[in-house]
Amino acid sequence: MAVDRRALLVDAAAELFTERPYDEVTTTEIARRAGVAYGLIAHHFANKRGLYLATIRAAAERLxxxxxxxxxxxxxxxxxHDALTRHIAHLEANAEGYLALMRSAQGSDAEVRAIIDDYRWxxxxxxxxxxxxxxxxxPALRTAMRGWVGFLNEIVIDHLRHRELSRDALADLAAATLAAALRTAHALDPGIGIAPELIERL
Structure with missing residues (x-):
């Protein structure tokens, strides 16, 4: 079976970028950890930044x-509730990588923010x-949903750092907040396309 050397590089880079800041990771050690030739980084990604962005996209795709x-x-x-608990469980299993990813998203890198914003939307x-x-x-629904996705992200980050609420409790909190956001969006614009009866069943 053929070895996917590109995937090996992405996985190795993701591990190293989780362990240390971007500027402290070298392409030489990425290639060494992946167990592949150094030149494959340039072949597949052009440079370290290209590889870094590939790790961001891969993390978003896995989620x-x-x-x-x-x-x-x-x-x-x-x-x-099922969708939310699966979402939370995946992030619990990949907590260090997700927290590192969110730190990147909060920085000044516009390309990283764009990838993560697109994934969230x-x-x-x-x-x-x-x-x-x-x-x-x-507009009212778009604004409400963007706000809720940001809220979901922040409560998951808090959960990963403190682990004080159960997964079910966190999902309940996220679901209740979604219902409140949708209820308010509907009050602002009854034409958002979601019936009040459905909102009340969430």
Whole structure:
């Protein structure tokens, strides 16, 4: 079976960027940890920055893949709870890497922020599509969802640092906040495309 040397480099780089700041990691040690020739970094990614951005995209893709399977449950609330607990469980299992990723997102790197912002918005769209909403998303709903996704991210970061709430409790908090955000968006604009009856079932 052929070895995917590109994937080996991405995995090795992700480990090292989790362990130390970007500027302290060298391409030589990335290649050494991956067990591949140094020149493959230039071949696949052009340079260290290209490899770094590839690790960001790979992390976002792994989290997106968690939600590829349809949520379990017979009610909207149960399906939302299942999706949220799977999301939280994945981040618990990859806590160090996720916290390092979020530190990068809070910096001045516009490309990293753009990758993460796109991933977050795609996650918000998955929630909206499950509720029957299609694009374009109306302003009140778009603003509410962007705010909720930011809230979800912050409570997960707090959870990963402190581990004081259970996974179920965190999912309940996120679900209740989503319902409140949608309720307010509907009050501002009844045409957002989500029935009040559905919001109350979350």
């Amino acid at each position: 997106r893949a968690v939600h590829e399977t349809a949520p379990a449950g017979g009610t909207p609330a149960a399906r939302l 795609q996650g918000a769209l998955r929630v909206l599509r499950a509720a029957g909403v299609t694009e374009p998303v109306r």
